Amino acid sequence: MKNAMIALVEETGLKKDMPDFAIGDQVEVHQRILEGEKERIQIFAGVVISRRGEGMRSMFTVRRIVQGEGVERTFPLHSPKIAKVEVKRTGVVRRAKLYYLRERVGKATRLRERRAKLVPGEIGTKPEETDGE
DSSP: OOOHHHHHHHHHHOOSOOOOOOTTOEEEEEEEEEETTEEEEEEEEEEEEEEEOOGGGOEEEEEEEETTEEEEEEEETTOTTEEEEEEEEOBOOSOSOOGGGGGOOGGGGOOOBOOOOOOTTSTTSOOOOOOOO
């Protein structure tokens, strides 16, 4: 259980506009980079292989393949250096950490895409069956 004072202080620094993403999702992390006096945005795209911590201390690790070599970066979720996080694809996983992807190469690193659940009555769904009465 967290201390109430610590929770109160941390609450002021939390970002409200962060998207809800999970392990296995393909994301683009837009990070602010300072070069002298200029500021630019650099995008790091990859698969989220882990999340840890809570509140201000929450972090996530993104893995991608660059020129045949695996690259992982760990980002603090509520850092002011993170401009935004965009979810590109959602993945179906059954693990909390996807460290097994480190040993895989090529097409073996792909994850199945999670489909949104269809709600009856929405566009693109079949109407519910009736008895015909």
